[in-house]
Amino acid sequence: MELHVKKENNTGSAHANRARMLISCPDGPGIVAAVSHFLHQHGANIVQSDQYTMDPEGGMFFMRVEFDLPELEKRLPELESQFSEVASTFRMDWKMQNVSRKKKLAIFVSKEDHCLVELLWQWQAGDLDAEIAMVVSNHPDMKEYVESFGIPYHHIPVTADTKKEAEQRQLEVVGGDIDVIILARYMQIVSPFFIEHYRNRIINIHHSFLPAFVGGKPYAQAYQRGVKIIGATAHYVTEELDGGPIIEQDVQRVSHRDDVSELKRIGRTIERVVLARAVKWHIEDRILVHENKTVVFNG
Amino acid sequence: MELHVKKENNTGSAHANRARMLISCPDGPGIVAAVSHFLHQHGANIVQSDQYTMDPEGGMFFMRVEFDLPELEKRLPELESQFSEVASTFRMDWKMQNVSRKKKLAIFVSKEDHCLVELLWQWQAGDLDAEIAMVVSNHPDMKEYVESFGIPYHHIPVTADTKKEAEQRQLEVVGGDIDVIILARYMQIVSPFFIEHYRNRIINIHHSFLPAFVGGKPYAQAYQRGVKIIGATAHYVTEELDGGPIIEQDVQRVSHRDDVSELKRIGRTIERVVLARAVKWHIEDRILVHENKTVVFNG
Amino acid sequence: MELHVKKENNTGSAHANRARMLISCPDGPGIVAAVSHFLHQHGANIVQSDQYTMDPEGGMFFMRVEFDLPELEKRLPELESQFSEVASTFRMDWKMQNVSRKKKLAIFVSKEDHCLVELLWQWQAGDLDAEIAMVVSNHPDMKEYVESFGIPYHHIPVTADTKKEAEQRQLEVVGGDIDVIILARYMQIVSPFFIEHYRNRIINIHHSFLPAFVGGKPYAQAYQRGVKIIGATAHYVTEELDGGPIIEQDVQRVSHRDDVSELKRIGRTIERVVLARAVKWHIEDRILVHENKTVVFNG
């Protein structure tokens, strides 16, 4: 039974001919001119452009461009093909995306549901412009709830002994054309074997203001240390536990009156908000990863 | 006696050949391409570029570009002259600035000194990359303090009867080549006669979260209304009292325990921070005014 | 069908013998001594006590006390009866509450569901220690969703012509023993006739940082004015539109890039958080109203 009627996305349909381009390359003269000249020449109109140079001399250059092009769907493959010449001149790492193609999400969850509920609510409200392709969980608890949104739910139990098989099974279920995996309080450590299939495409929400309180039970650690502010961190998952590129963080003030369970309660709202922002920015192609840091064009 | 030794500016000298360009014009295809092509053609290297389009169809386009050009000082006049052709094609309102030319500030102050002290401290610390050309006050109180920084202090008393003459005197003292006048808790209403000489060049700090609590005694008003958060607003001064384009705002949480004098105390820190940010952005050419709103490229 | 399984409340059951007392009275010597002496004498142990004096001389005194008393349920009526003597000495306005008695909530909603969804989620997560007795709406849209939580849904249409009858019907449905009515983006103005039945028991969420942008379309007003921060305000409803005692406010930074629909999207999260906090504090007897302001003991 589908209780939940998804609203039309607020913005998507208006942008039938809009594309985004993300570029990273060594900095040098003429890049902006080359890109904007190329787009203008091909009849595209730039509607937003952000760029960032790490260091004017010898650093890296990052760029995000949104442009409108009549008959985009038909002409995009050709545009990509022709841009590769420009790209190779400047040794660019780049991609073009049709904005109207919805990204595919897989959400991984364990028993705590607040991050999942937030994503589902934002998705249903039309604020998360993506397709939630599936929810994967090591517990069966939320099956009925998730399916009430018309979203497939895959229960894949994980134990110490079966972890390898479980990840193999997850790989099959998720498949190759998923755009991003969201660990929405998924309480299992993901192995390097799994990570390498989805480099910079797995977003985790850690319930502390990283790098403070790496590892388990961060609210208990925060209480122990007597901090006056707690936070949450959304980051891409790498082989180093809680060490991947940070996408977004936020915090809230607490006091000596807040015990561990109150810290958890306060923290749940921060976690929800921070994760939802990070997912939104990933979906809108606002994040570039360089070494272990992110450039986020969210301005 | 100069007690205060100004530190070398942190960044200025590194940017001997850097310029900034600010552009406003009706949106249309090819603007970014034309600007970046022009700069590339003339040997300039774009180090930062921000743009904003109000609406892809029929709106306004705003752009801020920082670029490096060898022998800038010598070549800037010629560059400006040649750019005016590009500018007229797109009906641009624009200006180019040599970053190494320091902007000139005049600070107006009455009896409360916290905003003045903040600006002087930031200036002395090398964080405010400008020349404080003078301090003007309707009271003599801070003369000695200001002069200890080596900055001229003009005491121009203002009464209801002498307001017109006082403003005439202020005009003479400030002169025409001042870049920005900062009302750092200057407790006099500035007349339209004065304002028209410095359109979008007078920054005021209002001690409330505008548009709440327009007019006098905003902390008393805030206390009366029982708000849980107070704020401050930096804005350009227009003929409408507290109604000009907002540049920056910030807030802080308060509680029922905070009486009016405590609200004032808390507010002073917000005012200082908000005003200093607005001044910094103005000095760095980060603000474009359109109708009664600002576009602030501070990302 | 009940999809949603409510979790055990995190804290409730631990406090079987806990009570709360709220006191307002003219300030004077000996109040704290009298109250604490009374409680100690009757075998109660104070676990938390907050007080606030508006002005040491001639102002009002406010107090909130949490205490544990063995066999509370049996002994509370007697305790109340005996306290009335103390109370009359100091001309106290006061009440005692058994913490384990759950407060009854009625949620009023129109078409926008984000505030309702937040309250339901917090309730289901065990963070809102109350009974949601019903949801009342002038639209039928959320009936199925609300009922899936096992909560009654009353659809009472309201038109300009039928407003009086509709409010009469609401009165009957809500009844007299509801503790608080929550206007969770209920888009109808409530009449003085209705308000007088629930004085200081109706909480509204206004989607602006009051007193800025009173009335309709506050996000459009905020966009128009070009503010750099938007907010939301939870307040008790009085006869003056958007003018009642403020309970809680919060804000978030925005920029020129955020159009009205983006402001609404950002605002929804602030609204949810602010309303949920206000409701939590009301439920926990943390709010005292004096004239048009609140004392909130949330420290």
Add this chain to the structure above:
Amino acid sequence: MELHVKKENNTGSAHANRARMLISCPDGPGIVAAVSHFLHQHGANIVQSDQYTMDPEGGMFFMRVEFDLPELEKRLPELESQFSEVASTFRMDWKMQNVSRKKKLAIFVSKEDHCLVELLWQWQAGDLDAEIAMVVSNHPDMKEYVESFGIPYHHIPVTADTKKEAEQRQLEVVGGDIDVIILARYMQIVSPFFIEHYRNRIINIHHSFLPAFVGGKPYAQAYQRGVKIIGATAHYVTEELDGGPIIEQDVQRVSHRDDVSELKRIGRTIERVVLARAVKWHIEDRILVHENKTVVFNG
């Protein structure tokens, strides 16, 4: 020459007969009753009272009381003497303070002046209700500036070889009746020998959101890790480096555009604000230390 005229304190003189009491003890029934009864009996009127119980059963109890007592100065010694009976019953750790007695501060500083300037400005504005007894520095740089406020400046150089002698000299200069030592960006590690003379009376400002980025160069560490928010922490100094009880923290949002020098610039404002708050709370007897955490009654 004294350029700086200190303003009358905003609040001090109004409270000629006001005292504060701080109490820590094992929790148990009747403490509040005993304290408030004692004060009432002796003619004192409680104007503010805060309390906190770590755990209703078997934890610690903390209390801060402000009260007015006619002829306080004359009667305080007797009151203290009589209270010691109550105190011993409950095994209290306690102190009473005459509010009108100004606390004595010693400020330690190295070369960075922003925290010192802030404290001097707040002191001069009448917001820091204390006596700045001296400034101690391992550098001579700020001698003239500090002396222009009429405050003694002690230049005590510190090298690896002379550290022990330098601390001995500091001890002599500071003496025993100083209330609090403020390390206002004092870039020397203070030895256990020095700390033991001023247990819970040395406040340090660390330029990170502890426990993230313990040790040196925290802004460089923050840049390296790519955090999206930076902060500062005021804490009491203990033998563990950057490990003492946290008094206050605050943060500000940053982005990939902010390099280390920009982080430092942003951080300076956070450091100033956080340190000034911690000092204010210490001076107002709002902080109780228990094990390695603080209870801060700042509500």
